[in-house]
Amino acid sequence: MWEYTDKVKDYFFNPKNSGILEDASGVGDVGALSCGDALRLMIKVDEPTQTITDAKFQTFGCGSAIASSSALTELIIGKTIDEALELTNQDIADFLGGLPPEKMHCSVMGYEALHAAVANFRGETWVDDHEEGALICKCFGIDEGMIERTIRGNDLTSIEEITNYTKAGGGCSTCAESLEAVLERVNGEMVAEGTLAPEMAFSLTSYVRPVKKGKIVNLDEKKTPLTTLQKIRLIEETIEAIRPSLQRDGGDCELIDVDGNRVMVKLTGACVGCHLSSATIEGVQAKLVEAVGMPLIVIPVTQMH
Amino acid sequence: MIPVYLDNNATTRTDPSVVEAMLPFFVEQFGNASSMHAFGAEVGTALGKARKQLQALLGAEFDHEIVYTSGGTEADNAAILSALETQTGRDEIITSAVEHPAILSLVAHLEKTRGITVHTIGVDARGRLDIEAYRKALGPKTAIVSIMWANNETGTIFPVEQLAGLAHETGALFHTDAVQAVGKIPIDLSASEIDMLSLSGHKLHGPKGIGALYVRKGVRFRPLIRGGHQERGRRAGTENAPGIIGLGRAAELALEYMSDEQTRVAALRDRLEQGLLQRIGASFVTGDPDNRLPNTANVAFEYIEGEAILLLMNRDGIAASSGSACTSGSLEPSHVLRAMNVPYTAAHGAIRFSFSRENRDADVDHVLEAMPPIIEKLREMSPFWRERDVRTDAFNPTYA
Ligand SMILES: Cc1ncc(COP(=O)(O)O)c(C=O)c1O
Numbered sequence: 111m112w113e114y115t116d117k118v119k120d121y122f123f124n125p126k127n128s129g130i131l132e133d134a135s136g137v138g139d140v141g142a143l144s145c146g147d148a149l150r151l152m153i154k155v156d157e158p159t160q161t162i163t164d165a166k167f168q169t170f171g172c173g174s175a176i177a178s179s180s181a182l183t184e185l186i187i188g189k190t191i192d193e194a195l196e197l198t199n200q201d202i203a204d205f206l207g208g209l210p211p212e213k214m215h216c217s218v219m220g221y222e223a224l225h226a227a228v229a230n231f232r233g234e235t236w237v238d239d240h241e242e243g244a245l246i247c248k249c250f251g252i253d254e255g256m257i258e259r260t261i262r263g264n265d266l267t268s269i270e271e272i273t274n275y276t277k278a279g280g281g282c283s284t285c286a287e288s289l290e291a292v293l294e295r296v297n298g299e300m301v302a303e304g305t306l307a308p309e310m311a312f313s314l315t316s317y318v319r320p321v322k323k324g325k326i327v328n329l330d331e332k333k334t335p336l337t338t339l340q341k342i343r344l345i346e347e348t349i350e351a352i353r354p355s356l357q358r359d360g361g362d363c364e365l366i367d368v369d370g371n372r373v374m375v376k377l378t379g380a381c382v383g384c385h386l387s388s389a390t391i392e393g394v395q396a397k398l399v400e401a402v403g404m405p406l407i408v409i410p411v412t413q414m415h
Numbered sequence: 416m417i418p419v420y421l422d423n424n425a426t427t428r429t430d431p432s433v434v435e436a437m438l439p440f441f442v443e444q445f446g447n448a449s450s451m452h453a454f455g456a457e458v459g460t461a462l463g464k465a466r467k468q469l470q471a472l473l474g475a476e477f478d479h480e481i482v483y484t485s486g487g488t489e490a491d492n493a494a495i496l497s498a499l500e501t502q503t504g505r506d507e508i509i510t511s512a513v514e515h516p517a518i519l520s521l522v523a524h525l526e527k528t529r530g531i532t533v534h535t536i537g538v539d540a541r542g543r544l545d546i547e548a549y550r551k552a553l554g555p556k557t558a559i560v561s562i563m564w565a566n567n568e569t570g571t572i573f574p575v576e577q578l579a580g581l582a583h584e585t586g587a588l589f590h591t592d593a594v595q596a597v598g599k600i601p602i603d604l605s606a607s608e609i610d611m612l613s614l615s616g617h618k619l620h621g622p623k624g625i626g627a628l629y630v631r632k633g634v635r636f637r638p639l640i641r642g643g644h645q646e647r648g649r650r651a652g653t654e655n656a657p658g659i660i661g662l663g664r665a666a667e668l669a670l671e672y673m674s675d676e677q678t679r680v681a682a683l684r685d686r687l688e689q690g691l692l693q694r695i696g697a698s699f700v701t702g703d704p705d706n707r708l709p710n711t712a713n714v715a716f717e718y719i720e721g722e723a724i725l726l727l728m729n730r731d732g733i734a735a736s737s738g739s740a741c742t743s744g745s746l747e748p749s750h751v752l753r754a755m756n757v758p759y760t761a762a763h764g765a766i767r768f769s770f771s772r773e774n775r776d777a778d779v780d781h782v783l784e785a786m787p788p789i790i791e792k793l794r795e796m797s798p799f800w801r802e803r804d805v806r807t808d809a810f811n812p813t814y815a
Pocket residue numbers: 424425485486487488489515517563565566567592594595614615616617626740
């Protein structure tokens with residue numbers, strides 16, 4: 111049995127804004143019957159102010175899919191379109207007090223439906239890059255293509271790292287064997303291409319492998335905390351260092367602002383609107399925390415006001 | 416509100432008299448049956464009696480044909496791995512597409528790691544085995560056939576006794592996962608050709624963590640777990656005395672209640688099924704109504720999703736399951752219903768109601784009253800419901 115929060119249960123048992131919105135200005139359909147969940151989001155937009163004045167949903171899916179859909183409508187009503195587009199799937203999950211990891215895809219569906227509905231309103235088509243290669247991790251709906259890109263982009267050499275960057279393997283973990291196979295293949299290719307040292311490559315046959323040389327947090331260094339300027343410089347440098355790997359996938363990441371331990375970044379290109387965005391944010395966050403040596407929260411922003 | 420438990424294929428309530436039979440074997444008669452003293456001897460006698468009780472339920476010719484295991488899963492694994500060792504020169508396995516993961520995950524692993532060839536026999540829309548395909552798959556390389564006696568999701572019963580006969584014509588061993596059949600339908604192994612059979616205690620009001628593999632006398636066997644000489648060297652490890660004794664008592668009770676299961680329990684199931692179909696449109700029964708366990712009904716409600724149904728049922732105090740108890744975070748509908756080609760519109764919304772001798776008429780009344788508003792509420796929320804016959808392509812996702 112899933113451990114749903116009271117808020118998830120409440121939004122499932124008594125969903126708000128379920129039904130059909132007559133004269134909707136934009137409709138977003140995502141998911142499919144065959145996948146077991148599908149969501150239709152209908153929004154009404156006030157043209158002059160570009161404000162979402164009403165939203166309704168229809169959902170075919172599990173308890174958390176229905177709760178996430180309802181939460182989404184509550185989150186966007188009253189917001190301008192630009193404000194609404196800043197919402198991430200994590201915001202939907204947070205609104206509900208969290209979702210079980212295996213059910214995070216429900217919040218992703220909400221995020222996608224919003225983008226689809228806005229695209230429909232603007233007369234554009236919203237295309238997502240789902241399903242490249244075999245579905246490896248069923249818990250999080252992560253396919254082989256995404257895992258391969260994340261391994262290559264971040265030089266991953268262990269299953270734990272894959273889980274930290276993409277969530278794959280972090281649920282029921284029945285996909286562990288498949289993850290190992292993908293990791294071994296991709297690392298092998300990276301070695302052949304000369305982008306990975308052979309002794310670092312993950313191999314099913316060698317059990318003990320060298321430990322990756324991470325940034326060792328010097329205790330003395332810790333005593334004298336970084337100045338704000340040093341911290342921002344470090345963040346800047348780190349982001350610059352990971353940009354090439356994002357650009358390789360047609361995306362990009364730009365530092366917008368730093369406020370205390372909150373790092374605002376702008377994700378563009380392929381990173382936006384795809385499953386990967388949260389993975390990329392987590393990846394960026396992991397790198398930053400490692401480099402700066404203090405807890406940081408990376409917040410994606412689509413546009414600044 | 417009295418809770419209604421209709422998930423007996425997932426697990427059953429341990430019968431209080433089973434618990435009573437087990438209790439002395441924790442703090443009083445705690446000895447190890449192998450020990451050379453009075454503490455051990457008492458336990459040995461009780462284990463012997465329990466073995467006879469299970470033997471009677473199975474209609475086995477000899478009590479030493481029973482090898483106790485930790486449950487159905489271990490028995491399944493032990494059967495297949497043993498056959499691959501003893502059937503030298505044969506490296507093919509035949510199984511069905513609707514087996515429990517205890518079989519399917521194992522054979523997939525063997526295929527990948529040991530180069531074993533696996534023939535997976537399909538089923539028709541009612542869940543009946545494709546006998547022609549089965550005949551064709553059998554051959555001189557077949558080491559073992561493993562076909563379940565009754566399906567855990569739909570209750571469909573396979574003609575395992577005939578299938579065993581066909582397997583023997585080619586020299587293959589025949590194993591059946593009878594975890595769902597034992598205790599629910601009469602079984603007489605002495606009159607059958609079945610070589611090995613798996614069962615599990617917790618499916619017949621016995622304790623969890625105990626099961627058995629029946630191995631016909633004369634069938635060569637290699638243990639899965641090696642160590643001490645327990646179970647005649649076929650399953651090492653100190654006997655789970657309370658579990659074995661509980662399973663013995665459960666077997667005895669199952670025999671006593673066998674006719675109740677066939678008549679009264681089957682009638683409850685039929686009344687629920689017919690009542691649901693009458694009250695709720697766009698729903699249908701899956702499985703083979705002519706060859707089915709008396710306790711299982713699998714009803715598919717179209718255009719809605721199973722977990723949501725279960726959550727609302729749970730709020731009304733009704734416990735059932737959707738597809739299989741193992742429903743994980745997987746987005747794929749049950750492999751059993753997909754093998755039967757149940758359309759996606761219905762496979763996600765299939766609910767399994769599984770009865771036991773503990774259910775009463777009032778349980779059925781409560782479910783029949785509770786279900787229609789649950790289904791209606793979810794259908795009102797589903798984007799597919801209103802458009803179902805107007806335009807089937809009306810829902811157009813940007814990606815599929
Ligand atoms: C057909 C079938 N086989 C095997 C098992 C596994 O049995 P156990 O839980 O005792 O390992 C089950 C139980 O879910 C089952 O239904």
